[in-house]
Amino acid sequence: xxxLNQSPQSMFIQEGEDVSMNxxxxxxxxxxxxxxxxxxxxxxxxxxxxxxxxxxxxGRLTAQFGITRKDSFLNISASIPSxxxxxxxxxxxxxxxxxxxxxxxxTLQVKP
Amino acid sequence: GAVVSQxxxxxxxxxxxxxxxxxxxxxxxxxxxxxxxxxxxxSLMLMATSNEGSKATYEQGVEKDKFLINHASLTLSTLTVxxxxxxxxxxxxxxxxxxxxxxxxxxxxxxxx
Numbered sequence: 001x002x003x004l005n006q007s008p009q010s011m012f013i014q015e016g017e018d019v020s021m022n023x024x025x026x027x028x029x030x031x032x033x034x035x036x037x038x039x040x041x042x043x044x045x046x047x048x049x050x051x052x053x054x055x056x057x058x059g060r061l062t063a064q065f066g067i068t069r070k071d072s073f074l075n076i077s078a079s080i081p082s083x084x085x086x087x088x089x090x091x092x093x094x095x096x097x098x099x100x101x102x103x104x105x106x107t108l109q110v111k112p
Numbered sequence: 113g114a115v116v117s118q119x120x121x122x123x124x125x126x127x128x129x130x131x132x133x134x135x136x137x138x139x140x141x142x143x144x145x146x147x148x149x150x151x152x153x154x155s156l157m158l159m160a161t162s163n164e165g166s167k168a169t170y171e172q173g174v175e176k177d178k179f180l181i182n183h184a185s186l187t188l189s190t191l192t193v194x195x196x197x198x199x200x201x202x203x204x205x206x207x208x209x210x211x212x213x214x215x216x217x218x219x220x221x222x223x224x225x
Binding site: 033041044045098099100102103107 | 154158207219221
């Protein structure tokens with residue numbers, strides 16, 4: 001089935017550094033979403049993108065919907081220890097079920 | 113954001129028994145609910161999509177008789193793992209979608225012994 005390629009798989013950074021991760025797809029999506037998952041919890045929605053080229057911020061997080069509609073990136077600026085977790089991108093195509101396709105996740109570790 | 117409550121958060125059951133997991137949208141009506149399974153250090157794998165009042169649509173490879181899904185109201189969906197076996201041990205997560213985006217429950221850690 002459809003798959004999203006998310007990279008990097010993991011990152012280990014120093015507190016205060018900026019972080020960037022991205023997702024690419026072989027097919028077009030109408031919606032891109034970014035979620036964060038803490039251990040033992042369900043994913044929490046961070047940012048939703050609905051238009052090609054759209055750039056949206058949520059505090060220190062910024063995400064963009066690629067012009068080709070086949071990619072998206074998420075940036076985290078000035079990382080802090082509580083940013084630790086797994087970040088997932090998810091895309092939704094034209095399916096009327098509304099189901100999401102998830103990336104493999106990026107595990108972020110922040111060293112104080 | 114919207115609240116989706118999943119219960120129980122953890123359950124241990126004996127092999128051969130059935131387990132029911134509930135997913136409730138607390139402050140919105142969920143026309144569609146999704147059930148996922150997640151293995152350690154892996155992404156979410158969609159098991160099935162359910163719409164209120166109709167039969168669930170299962171993804172390829174997911175046994176519908178094994179994983180019974182009921183979406184009887186706009187605020188409640190249940191997943192029943194029937195005749196559970198140790199290989200069914202996993203983290204199960206629901207999500208609910210109304211007019212806005214899908215919000216996830218807290219997940220259920222199922223351990224079959």
